[in-house]
Amino acid sequence: MDRKKVLLVSYYLYPYYNYGGGRRFISLIDYYKNSKIDYLVITSSFKTFQKEKILFIKDPFIKGKKVDRKESFLRYFNPLPDSMFLWSFEVFKYIIKNKDDYERIIITSPPFSLPLILSLKLKKSDLDRFVLDVRDVYYNGTLREYKIIFIKFIDYIFDRIIFKKFDRITTNIPQFVSLIKNRYKKRRVDLILNSFVEEKDKRGDLDFKGKFLLYAGKLDRYRFNKDFFEEFEKIYSKFGLNIFIVGKVEEKIKNYLEGKEYIKILGEMDYEKTSDYIFSSDIFLIMHPFDLKDGNSIFSSKLLDGIKFKKKILYVGPESEVFKFVKKYNIGETLNKSEIYNLEEKLKKLIERDYTYDEKVVEIFKQPYKNSYFTEGLF
Numbered sequence: 001m002d003r004k005k006v007l008l009v010s011y012y013l014y015p016y017y018n019y020g021g022g023r024r025f026i027s028l029i030d031y032y033k034n035s036k037i038d039y040l041v042i043t044s045s046f047k048t049f050q051k052e053k054i055l056f057i058k059d060p061f062i063k064g065k066k067v068d069r070k071e072s073f074l075r076y077f078n079p080l081p082d083s084m085f086l087w088s089f090e091v092f093k094y095i096i097k098n099k100d101d102y103e104r105i106i107i108t109s110p111p112f113s114l115p116l117i118l119s120l121k122l123k124k125s126d127l128d129r130f131v132l133d134v135r136d137v138y139y140n141g142t143l144r145e146y147k148i149i150f151i152k153f154i155d156y157i158f159d160r161i162i163f164k165k166f167d168r169i170t171t172n173i174p175q176f177v178s179l180i181k182n183r184y185k186k187r188r189v190d191l192i193l194n195s196f197v198e199e200k201d202k203r204g205d206l207d208f209k210g211k212f213l214l215y216a217g218k219l220d221r222y223r224f225n226k227d228f229f230e231e232f233e234k235i236y237s238k239f240g241l242n243i244f245i246v247g248k249v250e251e252k253i254k255n256y257l258e259g260k261e262y263i264k265i266l267g268e269m270d271y272e273k274t275s276d277y278i279f280s281s282d283i284f285l286i287m288h289p290f291d292l293k294d295g296n297s298i299f300s301s302k303l304l305d306g307i308k309f310k311k312k313i314l315y316v317g318p319e320s321e322v323f324k325f326v327k328k329y330n331i332g333e334t335l336n337k338s339e340i341y342n343l344e345e346k347l348k349k350l351i352e353r354d355y356t357y358d359e360k361v362v363e364i365f366k367q368p369y370k371n372s373y374f375t376e377g378l379f
Helices: 020-034 072-077 085-101 113-121 149-165 174-184 226-239 251-257 271-280 302-308 321-329 337-352 359-363
Strands: 006-009 039-043 054-056 104-109 130-134 169-171 211-216 241-246 263-267 283-287 312-316 332-335
Touching: 006 020, 006 085, 020 039, 020 104, 085 113, 104 113, 113 149, 149 174, 169 174, 211 271, 226 241, 226 251, 226 337, 241 271, 251 263, 271 302, 283 302, 283 337, 302 312, 302 321, 302 359, 312 321, 312 337, 321 332, 332 337
Parallel strands: 006 039, 006 104, 039 054, 104 130, 130 169, 211 241, 211 283, 241 263, 283 312, 312 332
Antiparallel strands: none
């Protein structure tokens, strides 16, 4: 029996556009396939891509086949890291039984449950073949909101336990490299940006009448900027602009947006349909609230698709890594809190100007996996 090379663990891995972690692994799978590296993916998702390479482990918390979580209250009052704890334990049982079949085991954080269980149950030497891919920090991270100081203390302890045990660490957030090195005294942290999955066929324009901004992906309190919509409402008629939203919209935000004549909420779509909308859009919108916790560390996976299709990008939010990237490479316009009242001027620039993409901007995101923990020693 041939020895399996790599085990990937991703809670989300299905064709909806929303989830950056799942899409990160989809591009890594594409790289492994082209490089003839064997792999297996563990996921909780029913709808997947390469089904013969998928091991489905059902989340005991989820009824039916739809993965749809409402778990924010757990971040306030529960000492457990997230609501994927039972699922992570099921994955842990598989890993313990089969870990010697794999030369590399790559897990993501979040969910934080799995690295915590592994670090509590296994010795440091047992984790030599593991890679921890950090997409958000556990202790006091962007997604962690504390109402009780005891929970913050527990997070601090668990967080230290995890990073004491794991030595192979990767991240897709530039700012996290220095944070992890300094906070946890790690000598090496690999920055591996999300990667393009190359287009197999030429994509056609959907040929809509009128101009529109497109927001694609999950729209929740971490990604919604009310100031932007209030300002946009005053000026949209001057440009004949609409805003199309493709993705899951949090109920409270949906109630706010519905009824506005310039808004079209189109719901969740698979990656292919979403890409058609991105390709056909006039402006690609990325946003976050101005007061987002740790907002300067954001490096949105949405940026990847704006660049892939060479769209004019409008970024609204704190002066994050995305903000700096858009300005540095001149691929669109940015608006921070003090500039929001310049929205009309920024939209005028976006409509009238051509933003020439330097090829090196695209090259940054073309499968940056070589010489990293994702591939080291596998060839």
